[in-house]
Every structure is written in C-alpha cells, then in structure tokens.
Amino acid sequence: MTAGTPFRLAHLSLYRRLTVLLLCPLALVAALILGQSWFASRAAADRAFDRLLDAASLSIAEQVRWQQSRLWMDLPPSALEMLATDAEERVFYALYDAQGHFVTGNRTLPALPPPPSGQMSYADVDVGGLALRLGVRRSRLEGWDRSDRFEVRVAHSQGGRTALANRLFLASLLNVALIALLAMVVVLLSARFALEPLTRLRRAIRQRDPRTLAPLALELPRELDELRQTLNELLARMRRVRANQERFIGDASHQLRTPLAGLSARAELALRQTDPAQWRSALDSMHGTAAQTARLAGQLLSLTRLNNPEAAPAHTPVDLCALAQRAVRSGFASFDRRGVDLGVETPAQAVVVAATAWQLEEALANLLENAALYGARRVTVSVLAGPPRLRVEDDGPGIPESQRLLVLRPFHRGREGGSGTGLGLAIVDSIARAHGCRLILADSDPAHPERPGLCITLTFPDAA
Template sequence: MTAARTSAPASLYRRLLAWLLLPLLGLGALMLAQAYIGAREASDRAFDRLLEASSLAIAEQVKWQGDRLWLDLPPAALEMLTTDAEERVFYAIYNASGDYITGSARLPSGPERSSGKPLHYADITWHGLPLRLGIRAAQIDDWSQRERFEVRVAHTREGRERLTLSLFQGSLARLALMALLAVGVVMLAIRSALAPLTRLRRAIRERDPRTLTPLELPLPRELAELRESLNELLARMRRVRANQERFIGDASHQLRTPLAGLSARAELALRQDDPDIWHAALQAMGATSTSAARLATQLLSLTRLNNPEATAELRPLDLSEIARAATRNALGTCHRAGIDLGVETPQAPVSVAGIDWQLEEALGNLIDNARRYGATRITVRVLDAPATLEVEDDGPGIAADQRLVVLRPFHRIHQDGAGSGLGLAIVDGIARTHRARLSLHDAHQGSGLRVALTFSRDRS
C-alpha cells in the first residue's frame, strides 16, 4: 500500500512572482498588439503618401485634347509605388460621368466618400487581390476647359506588409529588452522584500530551544507585527514554564516533610516487635499519606487555576444546584466530625456563567477549612442581587489584618493546624477565573468567619 503524499505548500516567492508577472505578461501582450497596430498604421501612412504622390503625378499629366481627356503617363508616376516586394500597381482615369477613359485596369470606385476631401483611400478586394485604393478628384486646369475627372491608383499590399513586419520586429526587440529588464527588476524586488522574512526564519531556527527571551530583530512594519506575535507567544510560554517551575518547587517543598515522616515512621516500626506499635505507626502513616495526597491534589488544582494559558469555558449554571451538590459531598465528613452542616438557597434559580466543578471545589475547600479550624456549625448560602456564594462558620475566625495574607499559598495562621495553607488560595484562583470578588467578613452572629464569592452583575 503506497502512502498518500501531501502536496508541498506553494512558495511565497513563487506566488508573488506569479502574481506580479501575470499582469506584466498581460501588459506585454497589449503592448505587442499596440506595437503591431502602430507599425501597420505607420506603414499605411507611408504608402498612402506614395499613393497620394502617384495620383497627383498622374493627374498633372491629364490633358484635354481632341474633345477628350488624354493622358501621357510618365514611368516615374508608377515606379514610386514599386518596392523590393514587387507589388502590382494599377491605375485608371474616369471622367465626371464615371466612364472609363484609360488606364491599366478598370478599378472600382470603392465606397462612397463621406467628406469633401479631394483624395480618399479604401481597402478593397479586386479579382481576389487585396488592394489599397487611392481616388483623387481633379479637373483640367485650363482657361478654356474645366473638365472634371477622377484618378484611381491601387497597389497590392506586399510592400505594406513587409514594412509593417520590419517596424514590428524593431518594436519587438525593444519590448523584449524591456520585458527582460522588468522581470529582472521584479525578481530582485521580491527577493529584497522577502529578505527580512528570511532573516526572521534564520533567527528562529538558530535560537536555543530552551531560550524564551523576546526576539530583537529589526524588521519592516508588516513583519514587525509577526515578530510581536511571536514575542507574545514566547511570553506566554515563559509564564507557563514559570508556573510549572513554581509548582515543582512548591510540591517538592511541601511533600518533602510528609514523605520524610512516612519513611521515618516505617523505619521505626520495622525496628519494633510489638504489634500495637506497628498498628499505631500504620495509623499515623495512613493519616500522613491522606494528608500528602490531599496536598498533592490541592497543588495540582492551584497550578491549573494559575495557568495563564488555561482558557475556561464558562457555561450558564444555577448557584443553588452548586451549593446543594457541594453540601452533599461534604455532609458525611462533617457528620462524622459532629459538625452541623446546612444550606440556604432562594426559591428562584440564581444563574451565572461558570464552571460547575470549580465552584463545587471552591465550596468544598471553604467547608473543609471551617471544619479543620474548629467550627461546629457551617452554613452554605446562596444570595441573589448580586449573585453570591457564602460559607459561614462559628469557628475562631480570622483577624481583619490577616484576611489578605491568608490568600497567599502555604500561608497558615496556626502553624500547628492540619491544613496545607492552599484552600483559600485555590478559592481565590477560582474567583478570578469567574471574574468574581472574594471577600472575608465576620460572621453575622457571634464569632466566626463568613467567606463570600460575589459575581459581577453581567452574569452572561
């Protein structure tokens, strides 16, 4: 089976060359046609002057003799129409009544004259021969006789066609030289115009893959926009890498202590023979591993929320459904700890644009924080106008001067607590994702803390 081959993309240089040369070819064709028409008109003008001179020379030799027109034709009158092309020349004299008087052939009168000029021309076909006919109206210039007559002179077109070809070949040589110069100029112009793009390509190709510094390369305005777009991409990549490095540093720092504790407890337990000591060590190791797993999950959540390139797709959802789902998820843990967990929602749906699993995680972290820091009563509340999610507890609360500090990752007010210091930081990241405002207040009644996520009025 032969593999399908995809056609290579067209070269930008070739495309520009084609788009520029095609109009030039069309223009060249028009210039060639114009050159041929001009050569033919010049040839006709030259030979028409000969026809004019020949007909005038014949007309001057016409006399009135013996009550009739008489012509004594000199040889030079017709020889001036003959060239190396050996044209055939004809002439005829007609009186005012249109009667043939004398000549070498009975030439037709041609089309009717549309002007009062004494000489006019016509292209005719006579006995299968294409002729150029010149007709001159004249009269006897004598004091006693004013007889009118007509001189008709015609010749074949060989000389005209030869002169036309000669003139056209001269124009063709000049046009070919101009075309070669134009093509050369176009090719040089395209190469010069694409040179900055070549420099940009080389600069990108020669960069170290680990280098994410901005490109500093002088370029024209159109390519400068491409350079700025590349620099913006590099800046986003730097932020992503910084986020990854921060996650690795935070994870290694925070997981080092529980992992070291697990190793130490396992080593101590292996040195003992008492099953009760083994049981206690296993219980402690289980609690430590649970805490480490939760810490790793929170680190992953925080890293994903802080990723500047993560584009969340917000969808319409009901905050009341989110609050009830988060309450159901935490109900078992709070019940085992003896904590009264409840939810308050309005009758009508409270719709916002958001991500359901993120808002559920935010509420779960707020409920877990309240549970870990001594609350006995926790209330999840949904408010409207503006749309707000609240978690209120009756725990020790947080002092007003500490409410901004606790939003920082790994900051814990009580260092002996079981928390990791990431819960509120995750909630803050989710609030920023939803363009909501996170605020910490005193509880409505007695001591405690009330955490609110207030959504903007534009919920769509």
C-alpha cells in the same frame, strides 16, 4: 499538489505567490503592448505606403489636361513604378471625369466617399478577387478656361505593406520580449531579495538554544519586525509563566520543608525523652503535622493537575443539587464534631451544568474546608438556577476587599497562624477557570462589621 486537491493560493510558497502576483500583471501588460503595437505597425505601414498612393496619384493628376474636348493625360510611367515599389506590387490606375465616367486606366476602380479634409481618401477594397489598397484623389483642372473636376484612382496590392507591418511588429515583439525577460529576471530576483529577511528570521529561531526564552534581537524590515515583536511578547509571557512556576515550586518546597523540619525536630526531641507519655504526646503532634503535610501534598498535586492545559478532562452533565447534597452529607459528621452548623439549600428541580464532577467536588470540599478552618460557625451551601450558581456562605471573619484577589494565589493565606495550606482558594480558582465560571468573593453580611462572613459564588455559564 495532487490532481485531487483543488488549487489554493494559500498552499503556494510566499516566493511563488509573489512571483505569480507580479508576473501575471506583467504578462497582461506585455499582451496589451503587443496588441497595441500590432495595430500601430499596421497603421504605420499604411501611412508609409499611402504616401506612395498620394504621390503617384498627384503625379498622374498633374498630367491631366483638357485636350480635344475631353479630359486627356499623358500617363507618366514613373507614377506606376512608384506604386509598384520594391515589393513588385500589382498596380491599377484609372481616371474618372466629374460625372464618374471612366476616361482611361487599366481597370475600373470603385469610388470612395470624399475625405473629411484634403484631397485623398483611402480604403482597402477587393477588386476582382485581389485585395487592394485604393487611393482616390479629387482634383480639378487648372487651366485658363476650364476647371473640370476629375478623380484619379490608384490602387496596388498589399504585399509590401503587410511585409513592412510584419517587420515593424516583429521589431516591437523582440523589444517587448526583451523587456519582459528583463522584468521577469528583476521580479524573480527582487522576490528572492524581499523574502531574504524571512530566511534570516527562520535561521535565527532555528539556531536558538531551546531552553532560552530571551527576546529575539534581529534587524528586520517593518513587517517582519511586527512578527518578531509578537514572538517576543509570547516569549515574555512564557518567561512570566515559568517564573510563576518556579516561584510555585519554591513556595511548595518551602511549605513542605517547614512541616517536615518540624516533624524531624519533634521526633528528635521525643527520642531524648524516656517517658512514654511524652512519646505519645510527641507522636500525637507528629501525626497532626504529617496529616496536614499529606493534605498539602495532595492539594499541590491536584493544583498541578488542574493547571496542566494538556489534560483537560471531558465535561459531562452534572446535577449541582445532587453534588451539593453529597458534599454536605459527607462533611456533616466532621463539621458537627467541630460544632459547625452545615446546611444545604437546593431548588426543587435539578440544576444541570456541563462539568467534571470530581473537580467540582474538590472545589466544594475545599470551600467547606476553608470555611471551617477560618472559624466559621455556620456554613450554608446553596444551589441557584438561572444562571446556575453554586454558593458557599459562612459567618466567619471574611476577607477584606483588598485581599480578595491575593487569596486566589497559591500559598497566600488570608490570615497568619491558621492551619490552612494556602492552596484551597487557588485550587477553587483553577477549577472555576477550567469550567469557564465566574468566581465572586463577597461579604455575606456586610451589615456586621466584626464578622462580615464570606460568600463565595461560582457562576456557571448559562447553558442557553
């Protein structure tokens, strides 16, 4: 990743992504535990050392008595040595009477608010520049005659407790570090392990024969199994498409072979004749067959071109009215020769759609051809606006409703024995699909059961 591109999670490999997503919370948890153990070690060290304050102050308090009309005590050196601990702390003690007057001690020590329970209260204090832990014991004389209250205040420096807290914290730091290390190894290994089926799938796809479309058979975890099924569905669709193509090629070869065989047979027959009149009639017939075969080949070519998704020509604005008028003009003469009445109906203003002009022309030509071939006597091309529509109506025999989907397939002819190629409507259907049009086949005159006629409408998507 270069410095310029912003960091995006989508760029990360699955392995890294898993690692990051697992390790970040892990680090957070470790930090939380460490923070907690920092405070816990302080508290534990305080508890341990506060017990010394408690014991020392108790041992001093036990020596306090009433003598010579005043509080008196024989300070036990062991109490101070207990306070000093192995860390050789600085120690301070003081005895205060009920009124808060200093009785004896090696320095004045501050008072503390009484504890919620028990006799001892503790605090960290700063006395004369020394950071001390202070413990104050509230007690009273237990003599027969007097029960004066007094306070024993003891304090020591904090070197030992800081050292203990640090030792405790260091121990838990090592623990946490060890656990985090283990967890990291586990995370890295399990991420690798979890992604292993993906590697297997990749290998299985890479090692396949490029021509085979057989479904993938592979034991995979559920999430990847869905991916495998989707892949298999795609492969199944591709198999169907290829089957269609193979059938199309088979049909096309068959369609081409029949007229070619006819041509060959007719030519052979004519060659056995010696009468030029016979030859002429054979040549006439062969010419007709050849022309029909040429048209068939042309239509096959254009159907192949239309079905090629790689070559979708750009759409340009096309005026449907002009298009319809041009088609009618060019076909008028031949229709007139065959005695078919060809007409056009267009609105006054232009109806413009985004389309490929030559394809629409081809579609319209095919529709007109179709109508003529199936014996219509009257064919009308009309253009309608809102939404833009191109419609071809005839008064021919029509197509029964059950046949209407089938006639869109190549080489399916609505009627046996016609001279159509069986490709016309398939081509129209392909063009309609290339333009996002709806192709609707309907009766043009449902009231007439003998010749209901056919009305084919191409409805363009509304420009708006």
